[in-house]
Amino acid sequence: METTAIPVGGPRPYEVLVGRSLHGELPRLTGKATRAAVIFTRSVEHYAQHVAHALIDSGLSVLPIEIPDAEAGKTLATAQLCWDALGAAGFTRSDVIVGVGGGAATDLAGYVAACWLRGVAWIPVSTSVNGMVDAAIGGKTGINVAAGKNLVGAFHPPAGVLCELSALDTLPGDQLRAGLAEVVKGGFIADPVILDLFEADLAAATDPAGPALRELIERKVRVKAEVVAEDLTEQGRREILNYGHTLGHAIERVEGYTWPHGHAVAVGMVYAALLSRRTGRVDVVDRTRKILTDLDLPVTYRADAWERLLPAMRVDKKARGAALRFVLLDEVAKPVTVPIEDEALLRAAYEELVR
Numbered sequence: 475m476e477t478t479a480i481p482v483g484g485p486r487p488y489e490v491l492v493g494r495s496l497h498g499e500l501p502r503l504t505g506k507a508t509r510a511a512v513i514f515t516r517s518v519e520h521y522a523q524h525v526a527h528a529l530i531d532s533g534l535s536v537l538p539i540e541i542p543d544a545e546a547g548k549t550l551a552t553a554q555l556c557w558d559a560l561g562a563a564g565f566t567r568s569d570v571i572v573g574v575g576g577g578a579a580t581d582l583a584g585y586v587a588a589c590w591l592r593g594v595a596w597i598p599v600s601t602s603v604n605g606m607v608d609a610a611i612g613g614k615t616g617i618n619v620a621a622g623k624n625l626v627g628a629f630h631p632p633a634g635v636l637c638e639l640s641a642l643d644t645l646p647g648d649q650l651r652a653g654l655a656e657v658v659k660g661g662f663i664a665d666p667v668i669l670d671l672f673e674a675d676l677a678a679a680t681d682p683a684g685p686a687l688r689e690l691i692e693r694k695v696r697v698k699a700e701v702v703a704e705d706l707t708e709q710g711r712r713e714i715l716n717y718g719h720t721l722g723h724a725i726e727r728v729e730g731y732t733w734p735h736g737h738a739v740a741v742g743m744v745y746a747a748l749l750s751r752r753t754g755r756v757d758v759v760d761r762t763r764k765i766l767t768d769l770d771l772p773v774t775y776r777a778d779a780w781e782r783l784l785p786a787m788r789v790d791k792k793a794r795g796a797a798l799r800f801v802l803l804d805e806v807a808k809p810v811t812v813p814i815e816d817e818a819l820l821r822a823a824y825e826e827l828v829r
C-alpha cells in the first residue's frame with residue numbers, strides 16, 4: 475500500500491508520512507547526521523529495532539535509550555537520563571534523535587531534542603493512534619511536572635514524522651480507541667466528515683488494518699497540519715486543538731496520570747459541549763456522548779472531584795489571570811475560545827456532566 479505524504483507548512487516545514495514499513499524513509503530524513511539516539515519504550519521494542527537497523531544500514535551509529543512506559547516516561551528524570559546518555563556518547567549538533575512509541579514517548583524525545591545543545595534535529599516514529607494524529611505533529615514537546623500536565627516544554631518542530639500503520643497491529647484495542655478521541659476532536663473542531671465516518675460504521679473505524687481507520691487518521695493529520703502551519707506557537711488559532719483539554723488535563727492530574735490521555739479528553743469534550751450549550755452556542759451534547767460511548771470511551775467523571783479539578787484547570791496554558799479560557803463550539807467546525815470567570819457556570823456544567 476502506498477505511503478501518503480502530508481505537508482506541514484510554517485517556519486520549518488516538513489512532511490507527515492502515513493504508511494507501512496516507513497523505517498526505510500529514515501536515511502532521507504536524517505540528512506548528514508552520523509549518529510542517532512533511538513528513544514523507545516519496551517512496548518514497541520520490535521519496531522524500534524527495525525528503526526535502528528535502518529539507521530545502521532545507512533551508515534549511522536545508533537545509541538538506543540529505553541525509557542519508562544507511557545506518562546511514567548514523560549518526566550524530568552527520564553529527560554535527565556537521556557541527556558546523560560547523549561553527554562556520555564558526545565552527541566553534537568549534527569546528530570539526530572529518533573523517538574519511537576506513543577505520544578508520551580515522542581513528547582519526551584522531542585523535549586530531549588529541543589533542549590540538548592539548545593535544539594537538535596528529531597524524528598518521531600509514531601506507533602499509537604494518538605501519536606500519529608496528534609502528538610507527533612506540530613512541534614509541541616514536553617513533560618509533566620508536579621504542578622500539572624505538559625507544563626514544561628518547548629515548541630520544536632521535527633524534521634519529519636513517520637506514522638507507522640503496521641505498529642497498530644500490536645496496539646491494545648483500548649489504546650487504539652483512546653487515540654480515536656483525538657480524531658473525534660478533529661471532527662468537532664474542523665472536519666465533520668470524520669464524525670460522519672464514525673457514525674456510519676464504527677467497526678470499520680476501529681479496524682487497525684482497514685481503510686476506514688487509515689482515512690480517519692489521514693483526515694485528522696490534515697486538520698492538525700493545517701492548524702499548526704498557521705500558528706506554530708499557539709498565539710491564537712492553534713488553541714482550537716485544545717478542545718476538551720482544559721478539563722481533560724485536570725482529570726489526568728487528579729488521576730496521577732494513570733488515565734489514558736484520550737479518556738480524559740473524551741470527558742473533557744462532553745464538558746466543552748455542555749459549556750457550549752449553556753452559553754447559547756451549538757448543542758452537540760448528545761452527538762458527542764453517542765460517538766464516544768460507542769467507542770467505549772468515558773463520558774462522565776467522579777461527582778466529588780470538582781474541588782480538585784478547578785485548581786488543576788487554573789494552570790491550563792490558555793488561562794489568563796483569573797479567567798479560564800475554554801475552546802467551545804459556535805457550530806460544528808466553528809470553534810471559538812471563550813474566557814469564563816463565572817465559577818457557578820463552570821460548576822453547573824460539571825454537575826450536569828456527572829449527573
Ligand SMILES: NC(=O)c1ccc[n+]([C@@H]2O[C@H](COP(=O)([O-])OP(=O)(O)OC[C@H]3O[C@@H](n4cnc5c(N)ncnc54)[C@H](O)[C@@H]3O)[C@@H](O)[C@H]2O)c1
Pocket residue numbers: 515517518543544545548575576577578579581601602603604605608609610611612613614615624641642643644645646649652653656734735736
Ligand atoms: N505534543 C502534542 O501535540 C500532543 C498531542 C496529543 C497528545 N499528546 C500526549 O501524548 C500522550 C498520549 O499519547 P498516547 O495515547 O499514544 O499514549 P502513550 O504514549 O502513553 O501510549 C499508550 C500505551 O500504548 C503503548 N503503545 C504505543 N504504541 C504501541 C504499539 N504499537 N504496540 C503496543 N503498545 C503500544 C505505550 O507503550 C503505552 O503503554 C499524552 O502524554 C499526551 O499529553 C501530545
Ligand SMILES: O=C(O)C(=O)C[C@@H](O)[C@H](O)[C@H](O)COP(=O)(O)O
Pocket residue numbers: 608612614623624625656708712713715716719791
Ligand atoms: O497541538 C496542540 O496544540 C494541542 O493542543 C493538541 C493536544 O491534543 C495535545 O494533548 C497537547 O499536548 C496539549 O497541549 P497543551 O499545550 O495543552 O499542553
Ligand SMILES: [Zn+2]
Pocket residue numbers: 608656719735739
Ligand atoms: Zn491531546
